[in-house]
Amino acid sequence: MKNKLIEQKRRSILFKIFGVILIFTISVIFVVLAFWGLVDEQPNPMYAHLHLLITVIILIITGSIVASFIIRKILRPLYILNKAVEEVGKGNLNQTIQINSKDELGKLAIAFNQMIFDLKKMMLARDQLLLDVSHELRTPITRAKLALEMMPDSAEKDSLAGDLKEMEIMITEMLESERLKNGIITPTLAPTKVVNLLQKVVDEFSHKNNRIVIYPIASDLNINIDESLIITVLRNLIDNSLKYSSSQPKPIEISVIRHDQDITIQIEDFGQGIPEDKLPFVFEPFYRVDQSRSRNTGGYGLGLHLCKRIMDLHGAEIKLQNKRDSSGLIVTLTFRNNS
Ligand SMILES: Nc1ncnc2c1ncn2[C@@H]1O[C@H](COP(=O)(O)OP(=O)(O)OP(=O)(O)O)[C@@H](O)[C@H]1O
Ligand SMILES: [Mg+2]
Known part of the structure; x- marks a missing residue:
């Protein structure tokens, strides 16, 4: 429905642009013809031609500047609208658009904002x-x-x-x-040794620990976290990596990288990864990429949602990335400003 409206608006704008260009071309032709009239009466035709040429060039330049200015002004609201629609398509509902015109675009902006408001209300x-x-x-x-x-x-x-x-x-x-x-649970932050933290979580998977490799970690690396909450995050992520790469013989790999005051924990598996167009939705509650897999892999699509909440609460970042050759998924957790 919204796409149709945008399409209609785009068409009407194209007509306007076409109109501006047409009027401009006709004006140029008129000016040229008028000058031809003058040229005939000039005693020195060479000067007259030069004069005509310069005038036409100036007209073309000023006309193009004016036309591009008008076109940009006409297209700007459409650009804003397009960006907002793209963001909503990616699952970001924190979008409202401000178009103050009273024409169809203004009405479309109001309808768009109302739609976002209703969607949020429904989700709540x-x-x-x-x-x-x-x-x-x-x-x-x-x-x-x-x-x-x-x-x-x-x-x-x-x-x-x-x-x-x-x-x-x-x-x-x-x-x-x-x-x-809702802020009912608030994290109790304390400096925690990364090496101990990871070992604790991996020990919980003792029945599968031949499928987990931890690369050496400096023993003095600390992060300021609520340990039990971050253990929940790591448990969920390791569980996912093991579940969704169970058909592969290669173990999952855990590594830690320090960059200035940022510490990144990376979990890499060699499974099927997540289709690129599905990646923006995996933090939504109950979202599972392939519902039919649920019988084999269990789960309700809540793990990543919980991980994101916990990471947000720490002011930390969680990122999921497919490997370039589609041979698995890399999950990175970045904790900033650690000593
Ligand atoms: N490492 C991974 N490789 C491939 N797909 C993954 C991976 N991690 C998550 N996914 C996909 O993302 C979806 C959401 O993951 P999430 O952890 O939220 O839910 P779940 O594992 O299905 O269930 P739950 O965690 O609630 O037991 C999964 O259903 C799966 O399709
Ligand atoms: Mg999970």
Whole structure:
């Protein structure tokens, strides 16, 4: 709908540009003809031709300047609108546009701003609903867990316990991410040795530690973090890298780079990576690149969302990048201003 409107506006602007150029060309032709009239009566035709040539050149130059100025002025609102639409396409909803004209473009800007406002409202309502549902689900899950304890051991009991555990993890992740967003959890920062931090997380994956390689890390590297929150981030990222490269024999690689006061932790895998057009959405809650993979890899698409929240809270950066030859994903965590 919006694209159609932009397309219509673009067409009308092209007509205007075409009109300006047409009027300008006709004026030039008139001036040339008028001068030809003069030339005929000039005693020295060579001077008359020179005079005519210079006048035409001046006219062309000034005309082009005026035309390009007008064209730029006409196209500017369209450029602003186009940029905002592109940003929304990338998933950035913090866009409002300021076009003060009262024509169709002004109306389009108002409609665009209203659309962003409605979208945000819808997303807030969705988040709130999810939160309420997850919160309410905790009580029956706890009851079900207690009832399960009373059941005799069997394969069915194990399978039920597994399902309940999964539900519990999902609900905890959702509530945790929402508490982080609303400032209910605030990080308690303390200098933490990077080498110990990484070793702690990798030890949690002891059953898979032949698939993880940590490159040597200077023992004096410290970052100012809330350790338990950053452990959650690293756990999620390592879990992803192992999950989404499980068909590859190569282990995932973890390295740490120091650049002035920035410390970067990098996790690299040799899996399938993430399609470039999907990358901007992976931090959205419940976003999974390939829904059909869920049966093999489990998960709800909450891990990266939680990681982003935690990193934002630390004023740190998380970046996902495909390798050039599409042979896996590199995740970098950058912590700034560390001593
Ligand atoms: N290292 C990776 N390689 C390829 N795809 C990845 C990688 N990490 C994440 N993804 C893609 O991004 C999506 C979102 O990841 P995220 O960690 O948020 O969710 P999940 O792993 O599916 O579930 P959860 O973390 O909630 O258990 C994944 O479903 C997967 O499609
Ligand atoms: Mg995950």
